Amino acid sequence: xxxxxxxxxxxxxxxxxxxxxxxxxxxxxxxQFVVLRIYEKGERIPLTIADKDPSEESITIVFQEVxxxxxxxxxLDTGDSILDLVGPLGNPxxxxxxxxxxxxxxxxxxxxxxxxxxxxxxxxxxVISVIGGRSAEYVIFREEIEKICDETYIxxxxxxxxxxxxVTDVLKELLETRNINRIWAIGPTIMMKVVSDLTKSYNVxxxxxLNPIMVxxxxxxxxxxxxxxxxxxxxxIDGPEFDGHLVDFDELLLRLKSYREEEKLSLKLFEESEGExxxxxxx
Amino acid sequence: xxxxxxxxxIPEQPVEERIKNFEEVALGYTEEQALIEANRCLxxxxxxxxKGCPVNIDIPTFINLIREKRYDEAIKKIKESxxxxxxxxxxxxxxxxxxxxxTLKKIGEPVAIGRLERFVADYEINxxxxxxxxxxxxxxxxxxxxxxxxxxxxAGDLARMGINVTIFEAFHEPGGVxxxxxxxxxxxxxxxxxxxxxxxxxxxxxxxxxxxxxSITIDELLKEYDAVFIGTGAGAPQFLNIPGENLxxxxxxxEFLTRVNLMxxxxxxxxxxxxxxxxxxxxIGGGNVAMDAARTALRLGxxxxxxIYRRTEQEMPARYEEIxxxxxxxxxxxxxxxxxxxxGDIEGRVIGIELQKMTLGEPDxxxxxxxxxxxxxxxxxxxxxxxxAIGTVPNPLIKMxxxxxxxxxxxxxxxxxxxxxxxxxEKVFAGGDVTSGSATVINAMGAxxxxxxxxxxxxxxE
Ligand SMILES: Cc1cc2nc3c(=O)[nH]c(=O)nc-3n(C[C@H](O)[C@H](O)[C@H](O)COP(=O)(O)OP(=O)(O)OC[C@H]3O[C@@H](n4cnc5c(N)ncnc54)[C@H](O)[C@@H]3O)c2cc1C
Ligand SMILES: Cc1cc2nc3c(=O)[nH]c(=O)nc-3n(C[C@H](O)[C@H](O)[C@H](O)COP(=O)(O)OP(=O)(O)OC[C@H]3O[C@@H](n4cnc5c(N)ncnc54)[C@H](O)[C@@H]3O)c2cc1C
Ligand code: SF4
Ligand code: FES
Numbered sequence: 001x002x003x004x005x006x007x008x009x010x011x012x013x014x015x016x017x018x019x020x021x022x023x024x025x026x027x028x029x030x031x032q033f034v035v036l037r038i039y040e041k042g043e044r045i046p047l048t049i050a051d052k053d054p055s056e057e058s059i060t061i062v063f064q065e066v067x068x069x070x071x072x073x074x075x076l077d078t079g080d081s082i083l084d085l086v087g088p089l090g091n092p093x094x095x096x097x098x099x100x101x102x103x104x105x106x107x108x109x110x111x112x113x114x115x116x117x118x119x120x121x122x123x124x125x126x127v128i129s130v131i132g133g134r135s136a137e138y139v140i141f142r143e144e145i146e147k148i149c150d151e152t153y154i155x156x157x158x159x160x161x162x163x164x165x166x167v168t169d170v171l172k173e174l175l176e177t178r179n180i181n182r183i184w185a186i187g188p189t190i191m192m193k194v195v196s197d198l199t200k201s202y203n204v205x206x207x208x209x210l211n212p213i214m215v216x217x218x219x220x221x222x223x224x225x226x227x228x229x230x231x232x233x234x235x236x237i238d239g240p241e242f243d244g245h246l247v248d249f250d251e252l253l254l255r256l257k258s259y260r261e262e263e264k265l266s267l268k269l270f271e272e273s274e275g276e277x278x279x280x281x282x283x
Numbered sequence: 284x285x286x287x288x289x290x291x292x293i294p295e296q297p298v299e300e301r302i303k304n305f306e307e308v309a310l311g312y313t314e315e316q317a318l319i320e321a322n323r324c325l326x327x328x329x330x331x332x333x334k335g336c337p338v339n340i341d342i343p344t345f346i347n348l349i350r351e352k353r354y355d356e357a358i359k360k361i362k363e364s365x366x367x368x369x370x371x372x373x374x375x376x377x378x379x380x381x382x383x384x385x386t387l388k389k390i391g392e393p394v395a396i397g398r399l400e401r402f403v404a405d406y407e408i409n410x411x412x413x414x415x416x417x418x419x420x421x422x423x424x425x426x427x428x429x430x431x432x433x434x435x436x437x438a439g440d441l442a443r444m445g446i447n448v449t450i451f452e453a454f455h456e457p458g459g460v461x462x463x464x465x466x467x468x469x470x471x472x473x474x475x476x477x478x479x480x481x482x483x484x485x486x487x488x489x490x491x492x493x494x495x496x497x498s499i500t501i502d503e504l505l506k507e508y509d510a511v512f513i514g515t516g517a518g519a520p521q522f523l524n525i526p527g528e529n530l531x532x533x534x535x536x537x538e539f540l541t542r543v544n545l546m547x548x549x550x551x552x553x554x555x556x557x558x559x560x561x562x563x564x565x566x567i568g569g570g571n572v573a574m575d576a577a578r579t580a581l582r583l584g585x586x587x588x589x590x591i592y593r594r595t596e597q598e599m600p601a602r603y604e605e606i607x608x609x610x611x612x613x614x615x616x617x618x619x620x621x622x623x624x625x626x627g628d629i630e631g632r633v634i635g636i637e638l639q640k641m642t643l644g645e646p647d648x649x650x651x652x653x654x655x656x657x658x659x660x661x662x663x664x665x666x667x668x669x670x671x672a673i674g675t676v677p678n679p680l681i682k683m684x685x686x687x688x689x690x691x692x693x694x695x696x697x698x699x700x701x702x703x704x705x706x707x708x709e710k711v712f713a714g715g716d717v718t719s720g721s722a723t724v725i726n727a728m729g730a731x732x733x734x735x736x737x738x739x740x741x742x743x744x745e
Binding site: 023024027037041042043044068069083084085086087088089215216218219220221222223225226227232237251254255257258259262263265266269 | 493497524535537546551553557679
């Protein structure tokens with residue numbers, strides 16, 4: 001059992017939890033993830049390690065409530081426990097001195113980007129971040145990012161914070177005017193696709209962190225397979241980071257919809273049962 | 284009284300019922316049936332059956348104890364050489380092992396050794412198992428990586444010799460393939476759990492959710508433990524590497540079976556993990572894994588399930604009983620065909636498979652006749668789900684993080700000295716599928732026994 005020692009709401013449907021996990025906290029490196037299962041009948045889901053604090057033996061994860069498992073996770077509180085937690089999984093990011101690096105983050109991807117940019121900065125890179133969300137309240141981890149980056153640009157769809165528009169608008173300008181050595185893009189799959197398409201024409205190496213559906217997270221099922229440069233790769237052991245210019249994003253986008261009907265059913269039953277619980281509580 | 288020519292039949296769930304549930308197919312002998320079967324044994328002086336058993340169970344002796352209704356002693360006898368008899372009694376390919384050597388084969392069918400083993404093992408489970416007294420304890424610690432049959436055997440044997448053992452398992456539940464691969468209807472998980480409990484009762488500690496190579500490395504384990512045994516199996520699925528293989532609805536057998544067995548997707552939405560079931564399912568391969576996947580898909584409601592195999596029935600590596608059961612249940616067999624590519628719709632879902640007809644040529648390295656493609660024989664077969672069961676290889680994680688551990692580059696198996704289980708790295712032993720490639724439960728256990736003996740020798744002496 002793994003205890004939740006802190007919980008915070010960061011944005012609508014976006015939550016942060018700190019979990020006590022001594023072994024993982026000691027080992028985790030930027031770019032790695034965990035797989036967790038909340039309870040006996042639960043699904044195993046992957047989530048990125050957004051931060052760690054070895055002094056309190058904890059790891060931090062930031063997640064968006066999109067379906068049953070993430071909603072259930074969002075209902076847990078400080079003091080509650082998670083049944084299974086395994087990690088750190090996946091290959092760590094390749095942190096080197098590249099010179100000028102841009103980190104592009106969208107939605108919860110900003111949290112996943114944070115430890116990577118921190119490590120890149122510590123390695124002596126000049127780090128620029130371009131982060132965005134639907135509106136101001138969705139731009140999470142803003143202070144943390146601003147603190148470690150040399151320059152930070154923010155975009156929102158509605159213009160409520162930073163510039164109105166998409167992260168790619170700012171990115172394009174930077175690519176036009178500056179000499180950029182490497183880019184990390186983490187966010188919704190469609191964002192990573194658009195960023196990769198854009199940077200390809202400028203020939204700037206671009207790393208993306210893929211999020212296919214996983215089961216074990218250790219290379220035993222092949223459910224997480226993606227097409228990279230015409231070859232089958234298992235995201236959990238060959239990734240999760242890949243060269244964005246080689247990834248077949250269209251295939252990944254289709255594969256993410258594999259279980260759409262089942263996910264809907266699961267969520268509906270969960271919300272109905274939650275509704276009942278609240279009703280009986282109020283009686 | 285003349286010896287009965289045929290095995291005493293084992294009661295089974297009727298076909299019409301069992302294809303709708305996940306309950307065990309073979310129900311096990313009653314006491315009366317076990318006694319009839321035990322009485323067929325000739326008690327041969329040279330006991331050829333023992334030679335066929337990879338862990339050398341004293342077969343005639345345990346059968347004789349059954350005859351005398353001394354079941355407690357019968358199971359004790361088996362457990363001298365086999366820690367997991369309820370499992371092996373159910374899943375061993377007895378027809379190529381002990382029973383292949385049985386003297387009775389000269390006049391008819393061999394003694395049903397597997398069924399008798401299962402009978403006494405189940406007898407003990409129902410009664411509650413005995414915990415053997417451990418005489419002498421040593422101040423030595425061994426780490427076992429992986430909790431499949433190899434790891435459980437090493438752990439159980441060493442614990443009985445007085446060594447402290449900790450097992451590290453990547454999944455949230457111990458048992459290896461016995462838990463995540465072999466389906467409930469062939470090996471109930473309640474049985475596996477009881478066998479794991481037995482190993483724990485010997486004092487073995489099992490830590491789940493630890494991926495060695497990620498959570499902790501072999502070198503780190505060696506700092507804390509006097510020796511390490513690697514029994515991580517051969518769990519990484521292979522794909523065909525043909526066009527269209529990433530279409531939705533195409534699973535590796537491992538993913539499909541893990542979703543269903545370990546994650547209990549057959550109880551979705553009560554359990555949260557889903558699995559897709561097509562109307563027409565093609566299962567590619569001809570081994571136990573293919574049979575299990577096919578029969579599982581059928582039980583989950585597929586209308587038609589087709590085995591797609593590039594050789595013929597004779598070359599199929601599956602256990603004989605599984606092929607018979609699959610046929611009885613209505614699984615369709617398509618021989619001498621090989622997949623060329625998959626076809627999909629605009630949503631990326633699989634809708635068909637292009638197959639090429641094959642013919643058999645000369646025997647290859649495996650001794651089986653090699654399939655050769657027939658030119659211009661391609662045709663398309665419509666289906667909406669595919670399970671790829673063409674084999675698995677060892678997971679590369681430990682190799683990646685233990686550079687001085689010698690591994691066969693082609694097959695990925697860890698190289699060992701077969702007589703001792705020793706790897707190229709000091710104090711590190713290995714056995715089971717990770718050293719042999721996909722094999723059998725009993726071979727993994729046999730390798731575990733050898734390693735346990737040699738680990739003991741290293742740590743304590745003869
Ligand atoms: C390596 C990796 C790291 C990840 N890190 C994070 C993270 O730090 N924070 C975070 O919020 N999410 C992360 N994800 C995605 C997260 O695992 C999924 O959102 C989660 O599994 C959804 O489960 P659910 O039961 O709540 O929703 P479901 O009901 O299973 O799905 C609901 C919706 O989410 C989509 N979905 C399902 N699985 C995934 C998936 N794996 N990735 C993206 N969308 C999915 C479905 O297409 C569907 O539209 C990561 C995924 C991977 C593979
Ligand atoms: C579907 C199916 C049906 C089969 N049917 C039969 C049958 O009827 N009869 C028969 O004799 N054989 C059968 N087999 C084969 C048999 O199950 C295997 O040969 C046997 O289980 C091998 O045992 P093992 O202990 O070597 O490995 P496994 O049983 O594979 O166990 C390995 C364990 O190690 C764990 N592990 C892997 N990597 C790590 C890591 N890095 N860190 C920690 N833990 C790790 C795995 O999670 C797993 O639990 C079947 C196999 C399958 C897949
Ligand atoms: S070979 Fe057959 S008949 Fe002879 S002892 Fe073994 S089981 Fe009995
Ligand atoms: S999640 Fe199973 S192989 Fe990657």
